[in-house]
Amino acid sequence: MSAESRVPERILRAIAAVEPPDPAWAQRAWVRQEQLTMPPGSLGRLLELSRQLAAIQRTETPRASPGLLAVFAADHGVAREAVSAYPQSVTARMMANFSARGAAINVITQSLDLGLQVADFGVIRPPGPQAKGLSFQRCSIREGTSNFLEGPAMSREEAFQAVGHGLQLASGWTGTHGYAVIGLGEMGIGSTTTAAVLIAALTGASAADVVGRGTGLDDQGLVRKREIVERALALHRPQCRDIWDWLARVGGFEILGLAGLAIGAARAHTLVVLDGVISTAAGLIAARLCPALAGSLVAAHLGPEPGHKVALDSLGLVPLLQLDLRLGEGTGAALAMPIVRAAADIMNGMATFESARVPGPVAERKSRQGRSD
Amino acid sequence: MSAESRVPERILRAIAAVEPPDPAWAQRAWVRQEQLTMPPGSLGRLLELSRQLAAIQRTETPRASPGLLAVFAADHGVAREAVSAYPQSVTARMMANFSARGAAINVITQSLDLGLQVADFGVIRPPGPQAKGLSFQRCSIREGTSNFLEGPAMSREEAFQAVGHGLQLASGWTGTHGYAVIGLGEMGIGSTTTAAVLIAALTGASAADVVGRGTGLDDQGLVRKREIVERALALHRPQCRDIWDWLARVGGFEILGLAGLAIGAARAHTLVVLDGVISTAAGLIAARLCPALAGSLVAAHLGPEPGHKVALDSLGLVPLLQLDLRLGEGTGAALAMPIVRAAADIMNGMATFESARVPGPVAERKSRQGRSD
Numbered sequence: 001m002s003a004e005s006r007v008p009e010r011i012l013r014a015i016a017a018v019e020p021p022d023p024a025w026a027q028r029a030w031v032r033q034e035q036l037t038m039p040p041g042s043l044g045r046l047l048e049l050s051r052q053l054a055a056i057q058r059t060e061t062p063r064a065s066p067g068l069l070a071v072f073a074a075d076h077g078v079a080r081e082a083v084s085a086y087p088q089s090v091t092a093r094m095m096a097n098f099s100a101r102g103a104a105i106n107v108i109t110q111s112l113d114l115g116l117q118v119a120d121f122g123v124i125r126p127p128g129p130q131a132k133g134l135s136f137q138r139c140s141i142r143e144g145t146s147n148f149l150e151g152p153a154m155s156r157e158e159a160f161q162a163v164g165h166g167l168q169l170a171s172g173w174t175g176t177h178g179y180a181v182i183g184l185g186e187m188g189i190g191s192t193t194t195a196a197v198l199i200a201a202l203t204g205a206s207a208a209d210v211v212g213r214g215t216g217l218d219d220q221g222l223v224r225k226r227e228i229v230e231r232a233l234a235l236h237r238p239q240c241r242d243i244w245d246w247l248a249r250v251g252g253f254e255i256l257g258l259a260g261l262a263i264g265a266a267r268a269h270t271l272v273v274l275d276g277v278i279s280t281a282a283g284l285i286a287a288r289l290c291p292a293l294a295g296s297l298v299a300a301h302l303g304p305e306p307g308h309k310v311a312l313d314s315l316g317l318v319p320l321l322q323l324d325l326r327l328g329e330g331t332g333a334a335l336a337m338p339i340v341r342a343a344a345d346i347m348n349g350m351a352t353f354e355s356a357r358v359p360g361p362v363a364e365r366k367s368r369q370g371r372s373d
Numbered sequence: 374m375s376a377e378s379r380v381p382e383r384i385l386r387a388i389a390a391v392e393p394p395d396p397a398w399a400q401r402a403w404v405r406q407e408q409l410t411m412p413p414g415s416l417g418r419l420l421e422l423s424r425q426l427a428a429i430q431r432t433e434t435p436r437a438s439p440g441l442l443a444v445f446a447a448d449h450g451v452a453r454e455a456v457s458a459y460p461q462s463v464t465a466r467m468m469a470n471f472s473a474r475g476a477a478i479n480v481i482t483q484s485l486d487l488g489l490q491v492a493d494f495g496v497i498r499p500p501g502p503q504a505k506g507l508s509f510q511r512c513s514i515r516e517g518t519s520n521f522l523e524g525p526a527m528s529r530e531e532a533f534q535a536v537g538h539g540l541q542l543a544s545g546w547t548g549t550h551g552y553a554v555i556g557l558g559e560m561g562i563g564s565t566t567t568a569a570v571l572i573a574a575l576t577g578a579s580a581a582d583v584v585g586r587g588t589g590l591d592d593q594g595l596v597r598k599r600e601i602v603e604r605a606l607a608l609h610r611p612q613c614r615d616i617w618d619w620l621a622r623v624g625g626f627e628i629l630g631l632a633g634l635a636i637g638a639a640r641a642h643t644l645v646v647l648d649g650v651i652s653t654a655a656g657l658i659a660a661r662l663c664p665a666l667a668g669s670l671v672a673a674h675l676g677p678e679p680g681h682k683v684a685l686d687s688l689g690l691v692p693l694l695q696l697d698l699r700l701g702e703g704t705g706a707a708l709a710m711p712i713v714r715a716a717a718d719i720m721n722g723m724a725t726f727e728s729a730r731v732p733g734p735v736a737e738r739k740s741r742q743g744r745s746d
Contacts, residue, residue, distance in 0.1 A: 042699045326412070335419075342708060
């Protein structure tokens with residue numbers, strides 16, 4: 001094994017520094033919830049989210065604001081196999097659209113009072129800086145991965161770089177900026193194919209289990225995409241000695257960047273909200289590299305790509321929303337983030353039965369009286 | 374029939390003034406959506422919501438902000454049958470809690486940047502005005518309905534009054550305040566029993582189909598609640614000549630007030646977001662009184678009370694969220710309202726493929742080239 005192929009110390013240290021959510025704080029949060037002026041458990045999954053936040057942040061009064069939605073973009077060599085209904089140039093055009101604040105995620109983050117950060121992890125011919133436009137984080141590894149049907153998508157060193165950039169961005173966003181929750185979004189033509197291969201590789205699912213129509217393939221396109229996933233798995237499996245081999249051989253720059261971001265966020269006790277299949281592939285990678293991180297993830301929604309369900313099941317996550325979203329860009333994660341914000345706020349702002357002098361359930365009071373008789 | 378039992382002109386006029394959503398505007402919104410920089414249909418139910426808003430407001434660029442959450446509170450005579458895990462005094466205590474901004478709905482509306490209005494439609498011993506507290510709309514018909522196991526819950530005249538108050542509040546909130554979306558919330562011990570009877574009466578469902586545990590009944594309580602619903606239906610059915618007889622005999626002041634609010638909102642081309650089973654019973658009543666209104670309703674979530682699903686099915690509504698909520702107060706409606714806001718905003722803020730110079734799908738461009746060949 002050559003020196004450059006070893007996992008860098010800074011990545012190993014980051015992984016080792018991630019602490020799992022503390023169940024003692026979830027328990028304390030539950031005790032507090034029982035005192036709040038509502039029937040026990042009556043806010044359902046909102047209360048689960050509150051307890052998860054409490055366990056991650058080690059406090060009964062967690063915060064979920066300000067929230068950040070991060071969009072990482074890159075191109076995929078496999079796009080040359082016509083796995084998308086859209087030409088590869090759309091990735092760069094959409095970067096310009098993000099900068100001009102014209103894309104769905106720009107509007108939705110503004111609508112929901114979330115921060116938005118866009119990073120170029122390897123877009124082909126990325127747009128230059130726009131006057132008054134949203135600026136990008138410059139993390140480009142190279143202008144698009146190689147086609148993984150012809151060889152590795154990237155070198156191990158490039159995979160380390162992509163994860164490292166994600167870790168570094170997480171430091172700034174959780175530190176200086178103080179974001180309490182981070183949603184993972186992405187853009188890149190061909191990315192659902194890459195995500196499908198990664199999910200199959202990491203879970204052992206078959207190509208048929210993970211492949212769907214992406215943003216608009218027809219029947220013929222679907223069959224071709226399945227074949228491509230099968231060929232990629234068959235080509236690279238014999239060469240893969242560890243997870244990093246898989247990540248390099250069939251990964252995407254933006255996906256590995258998001259995995260790094262998730263690890264960095266979890267290290268900083270920050271909840272990570274997953275979006276669609278690509279974002280969830282990144283969450284799966286992060287959890288495989290760093291099992292302690294799994295409890296810091298939330299699934300925002302369930303999209304139509306079969307691999308999304310496979311990855312969520314593997315992570316043990318149940319999505320909050322089912323709105324038939326299949327756009328990506330982090331739109332589903334963004335739509336779930338107000339729910340997370342409300343979950344945090346009820347732990348801070350609600351009165352207790354005692355402070356509001358609201359009687360509890362009759363049965364409970366009777367049994368309390370019984371005990372005092 | 375006595376003079377007082379006739380439906381007042383102001384209510385009949387309000388019902389007649391409601392216009393259904395205009396499908397031509399939904400179509401125009403769809404054409405616009407196809408031009409926005411995302412794969413066609415890729416925002417799923419968000420796009421359905423945008424089209425519904427467009428059809429209600431008669432514009433391609435609808436708005437869903439500011440949003441209001443209205444909580445109507447009243448007591449129920451049937452609460453004397455011990456149909457709730459909580460004593461009846463909780464209704465008034467929770468009113469005080471709303472005023473002191475300590476309840477879940479206070480925190481959630483603040484968290485989600487929504488307006489909150491609370492109205493007393495007939496609370497027993499309602500709290501007085503609190504210094505610096507949230508003030509109430511005073512719409513009390515009387516301190517709680519009568520027990521509908523012993524006679525009518527209210528007179529027809531009182532039912533008209535409750536609906537009339539709701540209509541009047543809608544005028545102010547959609548007019549002077551300019552709220553673009555209104556969520557329906559409620560508070561009142563015993564209200565799930567009232568809602569169950571109303572839903573059974575209006576849909577023909579059986580007591581077993583509609584009755585659940587409310588905010589925390591045990592098995593014995595559940596059996597008793599079913600019997601009560603059966604007895605109420607059997608007692609009043611022979612006396613009911615029209616829907617208003619049902620509304621008076623087994624209704625609740627706050628539920629009829631919410632039905633009036635829904636009619637008034639629809640008349641003002643304002644989307645109405647339903648919450649749990651009680652709020653949805655109000656939506657069902659409104660749609661039965663005024664079928665043109667049905668297209669102005671959205672279901673926020675699905676709660677555990679079986680009657681909720683019965684009522685939603687009868688209205689043809691599919692809920693946006695499934696978060697295992699069973700609190701009421703409008704909490705589910707509030708949590709869905711940011712999604713509605715985002716649905717409106719994408720129609721206003723997104724770039725088109727042309728303006729952003731983003732290429733559309735390959736197949737489409739090929740067929741366009743084909744046509745020009």
